[in-house]
Amino acid sequence: MDDLPGVTRDRREAKGRLGDLDLALIDTAGFEDATDSSLEARMRAQTEAAIKEADVVLLVVDARDGITPLDESFAALLRRADKPVLLAANKAEGRAGKDGLNEAYALGLGEPIGLSAEHGEGMGELYAAIAGAFVQQPEDEAAKRERPINIAIIGRPNAGKSTLVNALIGQDRLLVGPEAGITRDAIAVDWQFGGKRYRLVDTAGMRKKAKVQQKLERLSVGDSLHAIRFADVCVLVMDAREAFEKQDLSIADLCVREGRALVFALSKWDQVEDTRAAFEELKLVARESLPQARGAPLVTIAALAGVGLDRLMKAVDDAYEDWTARVKTKDLNNWLYDQIARHPPPAVRGKRIKPRYLTQIKARPPTFVLISSRADEMPESYKRYLVNGLREAFSLHAAPIRLIVKQGKNPFADEG
Numbered sequence: 001m002d003d004l005p006g007v008t009r010d011r012r013e014a015k016g017r018l019g020d021l022d023l024a025l026i027d028t029a030g031f032e033d034a035t036d037s038s039l040e041a042r043m044r045a046q047t048e049a050a051i052k053e054a055d056v057v058l059l060v061v062d063a064r065d066g067i068t069p070l071d072e073s074f075a076a077l078l079r080r081a082d083k084p085v086l087l088a089a090n091k092a093e094g095r096a097g098k099d100g101l102n103e104a105y106a107l108g109l110g111e112p113i114g115l116s117a118e119h120g121e122g123m124g125e126l127y128a129a130i131a132g133a134f135v136q137q138p139e140d141e142a143a144k145r146e147r148p149i150n151i152a153i154i155g156r157p158n159a160g161k162s163t164l165v166n167a168l169i170g171q172d173r174l175l176v177g178p179e180a181g182i183t184r185d186a187i188a189v190d191w192q193f194g195g196k197r198y199r200l201v202d203t204a205g206m207r208k209k210a211k212v213q214q215k216l217e218r219l220s221v222g223d224s225l226h227a228i229r230f231a232d233v234c235v236l237v238m239d240a241r242e243a244f245e246k247q248d249l250s251i252a253d254l255c256v257r258e259g260r261a262l263v264f265a266l267s268k269w270d271q272v273e274d275t276r277a278a279f280e281e282l283k284l285v286a287r288e289s290l291p292q293a294r295g296a297p298l299v300t301i302a303a304l305a306g307v308g309l310d311r312l313m314k315a316v317d318d319a320y321e322d323w324t325a326r327v328k329t330k331d332l333n334n335w336l337y338d339q340i341a342r343h344p345p346p347a348v349r350g351k352r353i354k355p356r357y358l359t360q361i362k363a364r365p366p367t368f369v370l371i372s373s374r375a376d377e378m379p380e381s382y383k384r385y386l387v388n389g390l391r392e393a394f395s396l397h398a399a400p401i402r403l404i405v406k407q408g409k410n411p412f413a414d415e416g
């Protein structure tokens with residue numbers, strides 16, 4: 001980024017690199033010395049053409065000069081553009097720079113990224129912002145349609161997993177029975193429902209290994225683990241009469257750690273007596289014992305009678321949507337300032353932790369990078385506050401959310 005104002009008249013292309021991003025840079029003409037209206041019109045046309053070709057548009061303003069009418073006219077053009085737009089303010093160092101940086105908010109393009117080309121500052125934020133802008137493009141819209149939604153049906157032995165799959169597909173395809181351990185290997189069944197394609201993977205019940213050497217906790221998972229890893233959504237089936245026991249908690253935790261969307265299916269609901277009280281109780285237990293799966297929906301089913309299956313599939317679809325969601329950087333940052341204003345991070349040893357920029361770097365599951373000062377000192381409780389806030393604000397209920405906090409100046413220095 002060369003900062004000679006108004007030198008370029010035509011679009012110039014160059015290759016650039018920022019972190020692991022290869023960039024094709026298109027530098028547009030500035031309007032600074034557009035004296036006659038035909039020149040201005042031509043430069044505007046060039047700029048519009050560049051925007052059209054770009055994946056991401058970066059508007060760079062000069063923080064020391066403050067916001068000029070030209071910046072405003074570019075901003076107006078960009079607010080209408082159907083592309084992710086980023087705003088950077090160069091020469092952001094010093095008092096004059098800070099003032100210009102604050103002024104730049106008024107352009108309505110989200111948080112300006114403060115750059116100091118001279119001091120080499122802000123490149124980390126710029127990197128995160130560009131990387132984040134890319135994921136906002138619905139590139140996997142097509143992939144979504146080409147591939148069925150993969151659902152792993154998991155749980156302890158005898159929970160009613162195979163019965164559920166049979167009920168969903170409306171065929172006695174899988175062997176079921178009162179003995180635990182009927183299903184031995186994971187079986188995938190392709191199924192269409194409500195105009196969508198699904199792949200249901202019925203798995204063998206996950207039990208504790210009887211006498212493993214050290215870790216009694218370790219699950220005898222076989223290919224269930226494989227099914228979880230390849231699933232978009234995991235449906236954890238639990239006999240409602242004995243749900244959320246230790247084994248279930250381990251399985252749920254495994255799904256969250258693997259980054260899968262999770263839905264709880266409380267099975268054999270026809271066997272439950274006081275259904276209302278039971279449901280309230282189970283909701284409470286889920287909330288208390290699985291805070292990491294907060295927001296995962298609880299659906300009651302009686303698969304033998306075909307009850308609750310529509311509700312279950314609705315929950316699966318919603319969970320899938322949360323899991324694949326992408327939130328615009330602009331919306332994230334508007335939200336972030338609000339959130340910080342309402343409840344600022346604590347001071348550590350007299351110094352404030354200052355979150356500066358939030359961006360989503362990937363989906364499936366939604367993964368966010370927060371650029372902050374004193375990143376290492378940000379308390380877990382504050383991260384939880386942000387994650388829970390994100391969940392509410394952008395209704396990302398059933399997906400595990402990942403928040404990575406990185407140091408402001410160089411967020412990717414510690415990555416290879």
Ligand SMILES: Nc1nc2c(ncn2[C@@H]2O[C@H](COP(=O)(O)OP(=O)(O)OP(=O)(O)O)[C@@H](O)[C@H]2O)c(=O)[nH]1
Pocket residue numbers: 155156157158159160161162163164175176177178179180181182183184203204205206267268269270271301302303304305
């Ligand atoms: N009352 C009632 N019984 C059910 C329901 N769903 C499953 N069962 C019974 O629960 C038992 C176990 O069902 P399966 O579907 O074989 O359970 P599974 O989870 O596949 O078990 P494994 O393959 O051994 O891990 C069977 O006897 C089923 O008839 C239900 O909705 N209501």
Ligand SMILES: [Mg+2]
Pocket residue numbers: 161162163175176182183203204205
């Ligand atoms: Mg089975």
